[in-house]
Amino acid sequence: MDSIVVLMMCPMNSYLEQELDKRFKLFRYWTQPNQTEFLAHHADSIRAVVGNSGAGASADLIDALPKLEIVSSFSVGLDKIDLARCKEKGVRVTNTPDVLTDDVADLAIGLMLAVLRRICQCDKYVRSGAWKLGDFRLTTKGELGETYVSFLSSCSFSGKRIGIIGLGRIGLAIAERAEAFDCPISYYGRSKKADTNYTYYSSVVELASNSDILVVGCALTPETTHIVNREVLDALGPKGVLINIGRGPHVDEPELVSALVEGRLGGAGLDVFEKEPKVPEQLFGLENVVLLPHVASGTEETRKVMADLVLGNLEAHFSSKALLTPVV
Amino acid sequence: MGQEINPQTNGFHHHLNGGGPPLPAADLPELLVLRPGLLYKVFEQEFLAKFNVLKAFESPLPLDKFLLAHAQSARAILCEAIVTRITADLLLQLPALELVVADGTGVNHIDLAACRRRGIAVANTGDVFSEDTADYGVGLLIAVLRRLSRADAFVRRGSWPVLGEFPLGLKLRGKRVGIVGLGNIGTKLAKRLEAFGCKVSYNSRTKKQSARYDFHPTVVDLALHSDILIICCSLTEKTRHLINDDVLNALGMSGILVNIGRGPIVDEKTLVSYLVEGKIAGAAMDVYENEPNVPSKLFGLDNVVLSPHRGAFTEEAFGDALKIVMGNLDAFFSNSPLLTPVSTNE
Numbered sequence: 001m002d003s004i005v006v007l008m009m010c011p012m013n014s015y016l017e018q019e020l021d022k023r024f025k026l027f028r029y030w031t032q033p034n035q036t037e038f039l040a041h042h043a044d045s046i047r048a049v050v051g052n053s054g055a056g057a058s059a060d061l062i063d064a065l066p067k068l069e070i071v072s073s074f075s076v077g078l079d080k081i082d083l084a085r086c087k088e089k090g091v092r093v094t095n096t097p098d099v100l101t102d103d104v105a106d107l108a109i110g111l112m113l114a115v116l117r118r119i120c121q122c123d124k125y126v127r128s129g130a131w132k133l134g135d136f137r138l139t140t141k142g143e144l145g146e147t148y149v150s151f152l153s154s155c156s157f158s159g160k161r162i163g164i165i166g167l168g169r170i171g172l173a174i175a176e177r178a179e180a181f182d183c184p185i186s187y188y189g190r191s192k193k194a195d196t197n198y199t200y201y202s203s204v205v206e207l208a209s210n211s212d213i214l215v216v217g218c219a220l221t222p223e224t225t226h227i228v229n230r231e232v233l234d235a236l237g238p239k240g241v242l243i244n245i246g247r248g249p250h251v252d253e254p255e256l257v258s259a260l261v262e263g264r265l266g267g268a269g270l271d272v273f274e275k276e277p278k279v280p281e282q283l284f285g286l287e288n289v290v291l292l293p294h295v296a297s298g299t300e301e302t303r304k305v306m307a308d309l310v311l312g313n314l315e316a317h318f319s320s321k322a323l324l325t326p327v328v
Numbered sequence: 329m330g331q332e333i334n335p336q337t338n339g340f341h342h343h344l345n346g347g348g349p350p351l352p353a354a355d356l357p358e359l360l361v362l363r364p365g366l367l368y369k370v371f372e373q374e375f376l377a378k379f380n381v382l383k384a385f386e387s388p389l390p391l392d393k394f395l396l397a398h399a400q401s402a403r404a405i406l407c408e409a410i411v412t413r414i415t416a417d418l419l420l421q422l423p424a425l426e427l428v429v430a431d432g433t434g435v436n437h438i439d440l441a442a443c444r445r446r447g448i449a450v451a452n453t454g455d456v457f458s459e460d461t462a463d464y465g466v467g468l469l470i471a472v473l474r475r476l477s478r479a480d481a482f483v484r485r486g487s488w489p490v491l492g493e494f495p496l497g498l499k500l501r502g503k504r505v506g507i508v509g510l511g512n513i514g515t516k517l518a519k520r521l522e523a524f525g526c527k528v529s530y531n532s533r534t535k536k537q538s539a540r541y542d543f544h545p546t547v548v549d550l551a552l553h554s555d556i557l558i559i560c561c562s563l564t565e566k567t568r569h570l571i572n573d574d575v576l577n578a579l580g581m582s583g584i585l586v587n588i589g590r591g592p593i594v595d596e597k598t599l600v601s602y603l604v605e606g607k608i609a610g611a612a613m614d615v616y617e618n619e620p621n622v623p624s625k626l627f628g629l630d631n632v633v634l635s636p637h638r639g640a641f642t643e644e645a646f647g648d649a650l651k652i653v654m655g656n657l658d659a660f661f662s663n664s665p666l667l668t669p670v671s672t673n674e
Contacts, residue, residue: 120481122634131636154641156642158460166644276385279483
């Protein structure tokens with residue numbers, strides 16, 4: 001298969017890159033000095049595109065590659081792929097579902113604990129060398145030092161009401177874990193799920209009103225863009241915490257930032273942002289947020305399995321076998 | 329109006345009933361505080377409203393002179409655990425003492441045998457901190473496996489747009505977790521970790537018949553069969569430096585240690601050199617041998633998570649702890665059974 005031309009859209013995994021290089025004729029889109037010229041020059045040879053959550057296959061790209069047969073995404077999210085155009089043109093699409101569900105769910109719970117219990121701030125505090133036994137001379141109750149205020153703003157996680165937007169594979173995995181902490185679970189979805197006992201709310205605002213922690217777990221589509229807006233954030237409230245392990249555009253980011261800065265929202269754990277890797281700097285000084293560089297599926301084990309799934313799908317396609325994880 | 333104020337009964341309950349003006353301190357039961365712990369500091373007003381608090385820490389007198397001058401009739405002491413040591417010598421200076429109330433779960437700073445000899449009862453805070461401590465154990469574990477604190481720092485210093493990829497972490501599902509000490513905290517921790525797909529086994533002083541996890545007779549054996557070791561036991565003479573080089577070698581180079589028990593359970597010097605030399609893969613610690621001193625060699629490591637002994641500190645737990653401390657004191661001063669007595673027997 002080493003004459004089959006594959007276009008990789010951005011750096012995503014060195015093992016995947018090396019294997020694609022070995023097994024196919026690989027072009028790296030991000031190293032091309034003039035991408036338009038590059039596409040024009042190789043329009044007749046590129047048969048596969050490998051993308052991820054950052055870069056996929058837009059309508060323009062698909063149109064520019066008449067020989068394109070398959071888009072294999074190193075992600076479960078498909079928001080960077082124009083699925084309708086792929087369907088139209090008979091281009092196959094695969095992603096990496098299931099294999100990353102555990103890591104993403106683990107990270108969601110990790111974010112909840114880190115925000116509520118101030119784990120990252122604690123680590124920073126110890127590393128700064130600032131931890132000393134407090135001077136026990138309190139003059140008035142109001143003069144508790146900064147350290148004590150931090151201690152007091154730490155909240156229990158067990159028993160908190162968790163509201164999940166989108167009870168898919170990842171949402172269910174988060175619910176399963178949270179139940180072990182005696183957290184009541186409720187969810188929002190386009191429709192109620194028949195096979196679950198969790199409480200259903202038919203609006204995200206209602207879900208937020210009845211939750212202490214709101215988690216975004218659905219896919220990003222035009223309908224779910226800004227599904228967490230000002231109204232939802234107000235309903236979640238000054239003691240509420242937002243966890244986003246979906247996509248940045250799920251949340252109206254400027255509204256989120258002002259809610260946090262103004263104390264109208266209790267806290268946030270964010271793995272994704274509207275314009276990654278740019279993160280609003282007003283968040284950098286806040287103690288009640290945890291900011292991660294889109295690492296939800298980022299473990300050695302899982303990225304290897306994801307890479308093998310991408311490779312497996314490509315090889316299946318080019319040997320005319322059934323795709324492993326087709327979407328289109 | 330016209331109510332008889334009796335410090336031992338009416339006066340005390342008068343405040344509990346919420347009516348009437350506060351009593352002068354002299355009419356309230358005495359409560360000795362040598363050094364205020366966090367619980368006292370947070371709720372000082374509550375204590376001052378119900379007790380004549382003898383504040384040794386505010387006196388210019390050296391402790392022995394203070395106790396001689398002011399604490400000869402004190403029947404109860406509220407003590408923190410970080411610095412205070414309730415020794416036989418101290419008890420000699422408190423001839424009227426009948427109750428020691430610890431502001432936390434641990435009682436390793438209290439000479440229980442000396443209390444038993446004197447007929448002094450001891451109370452701790454029972455189970456109020458177990459849940460939050462177990463939660464914290466999970467949080468620290470995910471934080472070290474997925475490098476959460478380093479990743480957060482990476483974003484905040486603006487490195488993401490510049491450096492791009494952040495190093496990968498380690499998966500949790502399928503990992504073998506060895507819990508050292510399957511008590512209140514260990515049991516809750518085990519239940520939580522099972523939901524993440526971990527395989528839990530344990531070592532404890534005694535095998536727990538009701539536990540459905542595999543029991544390992546020694547900590548070395550537990551470490552041999554674990555990818556992650558979590559310390560949840562209490563500090564006793566038997567558990568001091570329980571986690572030593574043998575245990576760390578058994579845990580191995582890809583092993584992770586989490587300590588939410590007590591610092592001296594781990595041979596800290598050895599642990600630090602193992603971390604620096606890559607002989608274990610990582611660690612998360614809430615406790616240290618000599619708090620608040622933390623070995624500075626740890627500050628530059630990416631595979632550790634450091635926490636300043638606050639695994640139990642949440643608003644909710646503190647509220648519950650206050651209730652139970654007050655409940656124990658109320659019970660004592662009304663000659664009722666303590667809510668959460670600690671056995672002073674061997």
